[in-house]
Amino acid sequence: MRSTAHAFTENAKRAVEDPQLKRAMGHVRKGFIEKRAKARARLPEFEALRDAGREIKDHTLAHLDFYLEHYEKTLTAAGGRLHWCATAEEARAAILEICRQAGARTVTKGKSMIGEEIAINDHLEANGITPVETDLGEYIIQLRREPPSHIIAPAVHLTKDLVEADFRAHHKQLPEGRSLSEPAELVAEARQVLRQRYLEAEVGITGANFLVAETGSSVIVTNEGNGDLTQCLPKVHIVVASIEKLVPTLEDLNVLLRVLARSATGQEMSTYTTLSTGPRRPGDPDGPEAYHVVLLDNGRSAMIGSEFHEALRCIRCGACMNHCPVYHAIGGHAYGWVYPGPIGSVLNPGLIGIEEAHHLPNASTFCGRCESVCPMRIPLPRMMRHWREKEFERHLTPASVRTGLTLWAALARRPRLYQALTRIGSALLGRLGKRGRFESLPLAGGWTRFRDMPAPEGPTFQSLWAEQRGTPGGTSGGKR
Amino acid sequence: MSGARAAILAGIRRGLKRGALSGDARAELESRLAGPPVGPVPDRSRANHALPIDLFESMAAEVAATLERLPDSEAVPGAVARYLKANNLPAALRLAPADDLQALPWDSEPLLSVEAGPADPGDQVSVTGAFAGIAETGTLMLLSGPAGPTTLNFLPDNHIVVLRASDVVGPYEAAWERLRARNGRGSLPRTVNFITGPSRTADIEQTIQLGAHGPRRLHILLIDDRDESAS
Numbered sequence: 284m285r286s287t288a289h290a291f292t293e294n295a296k297r298a299v300e301d302p303q304l305k306r307a308m309g310h311v312r313k314g315f316i317e318k319r320a321k322a323r324a325r326l327p328e329f330e331a332l333r334d335a336g337r338e339i340k341d342h343t344l345a346h347l348d349f350y351l352e353h354y355e356k357t358l359t360a361a362g363g364r365l366h367w368c369a370t371a372e373e374a375r376a377a378i379l380e381i382c383r384q385a386g387a388r389t390v391t392k393g394k395s396m397i398g399e400e401i402a403i404n405d406h407l408e409a410n411g412i413t414p415v416e417t418d419l420g421e422y423i424i425q426l427r428r429e430p431p432s433h434i435i436a437p438a439v440h441l442t443k444d445l446v447e448a449d450f451r452a453h454h455k456q457l458p459e460g461r462s463l464s465e466p467a468e469l470v471a472e473a474r475q476v477l478r479q480r481y482l483e484a485e486v487g488i489t490g491a492n493f494l495v496a497e498t499g500s501s502v503i504v505t506n507e508g509n510g511d512l513t514q515c516l517p518k519v520h521i522v523v524a525s526i527e528k529l530v531p532t533l534e535d536l537n538v539l540l541r542v543l544a545r546s547a548t549g550q551e552m553s554t555y556t557t558l559s560t561g562p563r564r565p566g567d568p569d570g571p572e573a574y575h576v577v578l579l580d581n582g583r584s585a586m587i588g589s590e591f592h593e594a595l596r597c598i599r600c601g602a603c604m605n606h607c608p609v610y611h612a613i614g615g616h617a618y619g620w621v622y623p624g625p626i627g628s629v630l631n632p633g634l635i636g637i638e639e640a641h642h643l644p645n646a647s648t649f650c651g652r653c654e655s656v657c658p659m660r661i662p663l664p665r666m667m668r669h670w671r672e673k674e675f676e677r678h679l680t681p682a683s684v685r686t687g688l689t690l691w692a693a694l695a696r697r698p699r700l701y702q703a704l705t706r707i708g709s710a711l712l713g714r715l716g717k718r719g720r721f722e723s724l725p726l727a728g729g730w731t732r733f734r735d736m737p738a739p740e741g742p743t744f745q746s747l748w749a750e751q752r753g754t755p756g757g758t759s760g761g762k763r
Numbered sequence: 764m765s766g767a768r769a770a771i772l773a774g775i776r777r778g779l780k781r782g783a784l785s786g787d788a789r790a791e792l793e794s795r796l797a798g799p800p801v802g803p804v805p806d807r808s809r810a811n812h813a814l815p816i817d818l819f820e821s822m823a824a825e826v827a828a829t830l831e832r833l834p835d836s837e838a839v840p841g842a843v844a845r846y847l848k849a850n851n852l853p854a855a856l857r858l859a860p861a862d863d864l865q866a867l868p869w870d871s872e873p874l875l876s877v878e879a880g881p882a883d884p885g886d887q888v889s890v891t892g893a894f895a896g897i898a899e900t901g902t903l904m905l906l907s908g909p910a911g912p913t914t915l916n917f918l919p920d921n922h923i924v925v926l927r928a929s930d931v932v933g934p935y936e937a938a939w940e941r942l943r944a945r946n947g948r949g950s951l952p953r954t955v956n957f958i959t960g961p962s963r964t965a966d967i968e969q970t971i972q973l974g975a976h977g978p979r980r981l982h983i984l985l986i987d988d989r990d991e992s993a994s
Contacts, residue, residue: 328803347775347779351775419964436965474975482884506964508975515954537939541802551901555977556956567912568881568912569881589778592778
């Protein structure tokens with residue numbers, strides 16, 4: 284996917300002014316958060332499972348070379364073929380080659396973020412092969428030629444009226460007068476249209492939520508069943524997965540499965556969890572004749588041992604974006620590359636470069652909700668701070684911000700001056716504000732253009748603090 | 764792409780500030796693979812907590828699967844015929860080619876057309892067995908193999924699963940244990956399907972719709988064989 288992350292500021296501006304998007308994003312705020320909270324409340328072991336999951340991922344990453352080699356052994360013993368790919372380009376080439384050898388004209392696809400990362404659909408199309416997305420959300424955005432706006436709910440930015448219009452425009456073979464206003468009717472129509480495509484396809488491509496070293500298996504977790512039809516009907520099954528998807532054993536998988544669906548959709552377990560191990564066996568009445576795993580690095584090995592190492596624990600549940608106030612306001616497209624939300628703000632600069640993605644770590648209020656809900660306890664705010672430091676070091680920050688920061692730093696290193704100036708400033712502003720607010724304020728136009736700036740009330744925090752410390756035992760409530 | 768293989772492994776080792784593992788470090792990981800630690804197991808799924816079939820039934824109902832308890836496997840053909848009629852479905856089904864399913868008294872339902880094999884796109888109803896039922900989340904575990912075509916689990920609109928009460932376990936761990944007892948450690952069938960309710964999607968405005976691509980209905984026939992197996 285082509286990145287527009289460098290244009291984040293403009294993207295975000297457009298997004299907050301889009302009333303349709305605002306309506307659609309309302310569903311995220313309500314749906315995902317409540318459902319996760321309920322699922323968590325129902326499982327007393329949830330927090331212990333998060334800790335166990337984090338340990339499993341840390342252990343795996345600390346021995347990733349060993350587990351990858353073991354996985355290669357077990358996968359090969361089961362008759363599968365592993366394709367190591369350092370870059371997106373290598374992965375695209377490997378997939379195209381497998382499709383060509385299978386004589387593929389149509390390829391069905393289950394949902395895969397790695398597929399987005401390597402832009403496999405464009406590559407197949409450019410080479411005369413038709414990729415058909417089968418996950419309902421992915422199918423809708425493929426019709427619209429849009430990227431996903433959420434890692435597990437790719438069409439979450441759309442309302443049903445828009446989907447109806449797309450279906451009417453693309454499904455010309457169906458009667459014009461049909462009723463399509465209800466979600467149930469839209470789902471039924473997509474089911475009917477996609478049925479035929481499953482049967483035509485020579486190759487099915489799926490992603491993987493996990494790879495299991497012990498057994499050489501790939502694991503997909505879905506609700507629709509499209510991933511399963513994608514992999515059990517065509518002659519060839521290709522799995523695209525990145526190196527950090529590995530877990531050592533089935534016991535480890537149990538732990539991660541117990542937190543994945545609950546964190547993502549609030550389900551106890553997703554409808555379909557499928558482990559695939561190699562191609563069809565002797566005596567099997569169905570299943571693919573060939574099974575390939577395209578294993579992608581694409582910058583991940585370079586994150587190992589860095590300050591972003593822990594981001595590789597991510598199991599792609601989407602909880603961080605579901606709980607992010609910035610994501611709620613701007614949706615996923617504004618981030619401009621494959622991974623939106625807090626995890627995207629941490630991963631994207633690592634995968635496409637800080638020069639391109641330097642705005643993203645700033646798309647956070649540092650409220651910390653993302654870290655508090657992350658099943659793998661990834662310290663997302665801390666990592667965004669690391670990226671902000673790198674952005675500053677590399678002079679990617681705008682001159683006005685740099686000057687501001689330099690001035691502030693100069694002041695902050697002189698506590699007496701700082702305190703004196705803030706005291707005067709806040710007293711002055713407090714007196715000037717009309718009814719406690721400013722409608723406009725020099726140097727703060729970016730804020731006051733959209734909302735009033737509250738005028739400071741009373742003394743500064745520093746002076747309150749000093750006063751309180753001066754009172755014996757006055758640390759616990761301040762003056763009321 | 765052996766160049767990529769070497770580059771990726773070298774990159775990982777560079778990040779970890781060490782070379783390839785050998786000796787004790789390696790042996791330790793091998794032994795973890797052979798006997799991994801078990802993570803926290805939800806208390807609700809422990810067998811002595813309640814009868815696993817009761818928990819299984821209530822969890823399956825939560826995810827919109829339907830379930831009928833039958834006194835013995837002889838009752839399956841009649842229950843299937845009744846279910847098809849009640850749901851206005853044609854009296855025809857595709858049966859998994861498993862010996863125990865084929866040996867059922869299908870003749871007792873002369874109007875029912877029964878064919879065994881993998882699913883055809885036109886099939887509306889499939890009947891399969893299950894390797895296990897997992898009470899923790901009301902999940903069915905189905906295995907591929909000569910007796911278990913995977914297409915039966917996904918292609919037909921209606922999936923009927925015959926599950927023995929003696930095959931219902933508490934947590935996922937217990938299901939893997941059973942499979943390892945059968946297949947040995949580290950070896951799985953081509954496909955292991957964990958199925959928790961019928962197919963669904965919430966991709967349009969977060970409203971849940973059943974029957975996205977897989978079965979619209981999942982019906983479980985639970986055979987009460989506990990006394991037979993206990994004796």
